[in-house]
Amino acid sequence: MDNDVIAEIKQRTPVEDVVGETVRLTRAGRNLKGLCPFHSEKTPSFVVYPKDGSYHCFGCGESGDIFAFLMKTEGLDFRASLEKLARKAGIELKPRNEQAAAEDRTRERLKEACAAAAAFYNNLYLNHPAAANARTYAEKRGLTPATIELFQIGFAPDSWDALGNYLLQRGYTSQELIDAGLVAERDEGGHYDRFRNRLLFPIRDHKGLIVGFGGRALGEGQTPKYLNSPQSPIFDKSSILYGFDLARSHIQRAGQAVIVEGYMDVVIAHQAGQSNVVGTIGTALTDRHAELLKRIARHIILCLDPDTAGDMAALKGSEVLQEHAEKIAIPIRGERGLINVERRSETEIRIMQLPPGKDPDELLLSEGGPQAWSRLRDEALPLIDHVITVVAARHDLKSAHGKSDAVAQISLFLRELGDPIQRAHYVQRVASVLHVPEEAVQEAVGRTSANRNTTGRDARRTSGPGTLPSGQSDLYTPIEPVSTPEEHLLSMVLKYPQTTWMASAPLSEDFTRLENRLIYEAVAALAVASDKTAPDAPAIRAAALESLDPALIPHFLRIASREEPELFRFVLPYELESRLLRLRQHNDRIWIQQCQLMMQEAQETGDADTIDKLKILWSRSLARFHHYDPKPSTVFRDSRD
Ligand SMILES: [Zn+2]
Numbered sequence: 001m002d003n004d005v006i007a008e009i010k011q012r013t014p015v016e017d018v019v020g021e022t023v024r025l026t027r028a029g030r031n032l033k034g035l036c037p038f039h040s041e042k043t044p045s046f047v048v049y050p051k052d053g054s055y056h057c058f059g060c061g062e063s064g065d066i067f068a069f070l071m072k073t074e075g076l077d078f079r080a081s082l083e084k085l086a087r088k089a090g091i092e093l094k095p096r097n098e099q100a101a102a103e104d105r106t107r108e109r110l111k112e113a114c115a116a117a118a119a120f121y122n123n124l125y126l127n128h129p130a131a132a133n134a135r136t137y138a139e140k141r142g143l144t145p146a147t148i149e150l151f152q153i154g155f156a157p158d159s160w161d162a163l164g165n166y167l168l169q170r171g172y173t174s175q176e177l178i179d180a181g182l183v184a185e186r187d188e189g190g191h192y193d194r195f196r197n198r199l200l201f202p203i204r205d206h207k208g209l210i211v212g213f214g215g216r217a218l219g220e221g222q223t224p225k226y227l228n229s230p231q232s233p234i235f236d237k238s239s240i241l242y243g244f245d246l247a248r249s250h251i252q253r254a255g256q257a258v259i260v261e262g263y264m265d266v267v268i269a270h271q272a273g274q275s276n277v278v279g280t281i282g283t284a285l286t287d288r289h290a291e292l293l294k295r296i297a298r299h300i301i302l303c304l305d306p307d308t309a310g311d312m313a314a315l316k317g318s319e320v321l322q323e324h325a326e327k328i329a330i331p332i333r334g335e336r337g338l339i340n341v342e343r344r345s346e347t348e349i350r351i352m353q354l355p356p357g358k359d360p361d362e363l364l365l366s367e368g369g370p371q372a373w374s375r376l377r378d379e380a381l382p383l384i385d386h387v388i389t390v391v392a393a394r395h396d397l398k399s400a401h402g403k404s405d406a407v408a409q410i411s412l413f414l415r416e417l418g419d420p421i422q423r424a425h426y427v428q429r430v431a432s433v434l435h436v437p438e439e440a441v442q443e444a445v446g447r448t449s450a451n452r453n454t455t456g457r458d459a460r461r462t463s464g465p466g467t468l469p470s471g472q473s474d475l476y477t478p479i480e481p482v483s484t485p486e487e488h489l490l491s492m493v494l495k496y497p498q499t500t501w502m503a504s505a506p507l508s509e510d511f512t513r514l515e516n517r518l519i520y521e522a523v524a525a526l527a528v529a530s531d532k533t534a535p536d537a538p539a540i541r542a543a544a545l546e547s548l549d550p551a552l553i554p555h556f557l558r559i560a561s562r563e564e565p566e567l568f569r570f571v572l573p574y575e576l577e578s579r580l581l582r583l584r585q586h587n588d589r590i591w592i593q594q595c596q597l598m599m600q601e602a603q604e605t606g607d608a609d610t611i612d613k614l615k616i617l618w619s620r621s622l623a624r625f626h627h628y629d630p631k632p633s634t635v636f637r638d639s640r641d
Pocket residue numbers: 036037038039046057058059060061062
């Protein structure tokens with residue numbers, strides 16, 4: 001078996017060194033303390049535990065190891081953080097495999113070609129007489145020289161082969177230029193420059209490497225007005241947000257991201273000091289966009305212009321809602337006119353509405369614009385409130401028909417709220433805004449939920465932890481653990497992938513060890529995709545192994561090789577419940593101990609503020625700890641401890 005590089009890297013890399021590069025740490029007993037990089041605070045509640053190689057923030061709850069820290073603070077994926085830490089530790093990583101390594105080299109080459117193209121276009125913009133039009137246009141739109149430099153904005157000349165010839169001379173092959181989307185293939189052979197007579201915005205990935213371009217037409221009547229790079233091995237607009245590489249640290253600090261549409265809006269926002277703004281690229285907002293932002297921001301604000309923000313009627317019975325039954329779809333100005341945002345997360349989505357007839361860039365460039373922008377951003381309404389306001393404004397609430405129509409539309413959104421308290425709150429609000437009885441709204445919400453197919457994943461929302469059906473729980477005695485609670489649970493998931501969508505399925509946050517979490521996520525995604533009541537477990541394990549980073553494989557094999565009992569289908573939920581409860585209890589126990597240690601320290605230094613904060617956390621964890629603890633069986637041996 002491969003040696004476990006992850007364990008080796010962890011062993012050689014003190015967590016305080018990695019965290020210390022971003023956070024100023026001071027000693028606090030055996031541990032270290034500093035200001036949390038994930039939320040803004042004045043007194044340090046971010047603690048680093050050298051012994052466990054982990055960190056934990058008592059203010060916002062962020063925790064993890066060195067890999068997780070880099071992924072979060074630098075926006076890296078697991079592979080990239082692994083590579084970075086391996087280099088630091090002086091450990092050589094094996095390439096994933098020959099083919100993957102070759103693909104990596106190809107992609108690097110395409111990105112280099114794009115970087116060379118960006119330099120070429122930018123140089124023309126700055127120096128060439130033919131770019132005079134482009135410069136005039138950019139000035140008219142309010143771009144400053146500093147902004148041109150920051151975003152490396154360029155000019156594509158009105159020529160069929162200027163860029164192609166330049167890059168061929170620099171040693172790139174025709175195929176590479178085609179693959180990078182820089183030139184387009186002719187039917188009769190050969191190729192021509194894709195971007196001609198356009199102001200060019202290079203598009204960078206989250207690491208800041210150029211992967212594509214967006215070009216604004218400069219000629220009279222030239223179409224399309226905006227032309228983007230095509231889908232390519234390096235460019236996928238459904239996973240890239242324009243400006244993200246520059247905005248990331250600002251988003252992280254503010255805990256908030258603002259999404260606009262269009263290059264000019266992003267560029268002008270940054271120029272006006274609004275550096276947490278990113279843009280979608282001629283596409284709907286996707287789950288992957290949301291994923292990218294969710295890692296670093298809890299608040300996502302969509303900036304809508306009033307036309308589409310109010311275009312709720314277009315949604316009624318629309319295909320989009322049908323298609324995304326599990327998500328909330330809300331309208332935004334754009335090519336297809338609609339975007340969708342996943343609702344199943346802690347991330348809060350708000351809607352920011354601009355004054356009629358104003359685009360973001362116009363507003364930001366106007367007198368007092370940045371202040372107005374900040375105000376509108378702070379006044380942004382939660383998604384549901386926005387929906388209620390818009391629907392109420394769109395319907396004749398004096399007529400019975402208008403009322404019932406409005407209730408029906410809003411309830412489509414209300415049923416997506418996972419939290420029953422929030423749902424109750426909004427049911428009340430809708431009733432009072434629309435002047436209808438609460439029961440009527442409640443009934444409409446219930447009706448829409450009943451219409452949905454009730455798969456295991458939906459059931460998870462309504463059945464939280466600790467919901468063993470009474471009378472049955474005592475018939476079943478959990479099996480003794482063989483390892484840490486986390487691995488004990490994961491081992492069951494590997495043997496029975498369907499447990500990832502059972503009523504009490506674990507959440508990926510239940511796994512505190514990053515390796516376990518990544519393996520769980522891979523298996524869960526495959527199990528859901530297989531869409532069967534009893535998925536083919538060996539096939540899923542094989543596919544998971546394929547999709548995982550090779551560095552995770554030794555760990556995966558170790559867990560997959562654990563012995564698991566053959567369980568009858570009807571027993572699975574109980575065994576799952578039992579292992580999940582044990583894990584949550586275990587995590588809470590550690591959390592409670594850490595809280596106590598912190599309180600002791602705070603008492604010694606007389607930090608009353610921190611003591612108060614910790615007391616609240618401590619009592620909350622304690623309450624949860626007892627909540628998860630199922631009553632011991634009166635009949636069977638309790639094997640929990
Ligand atoms: Zn924090």
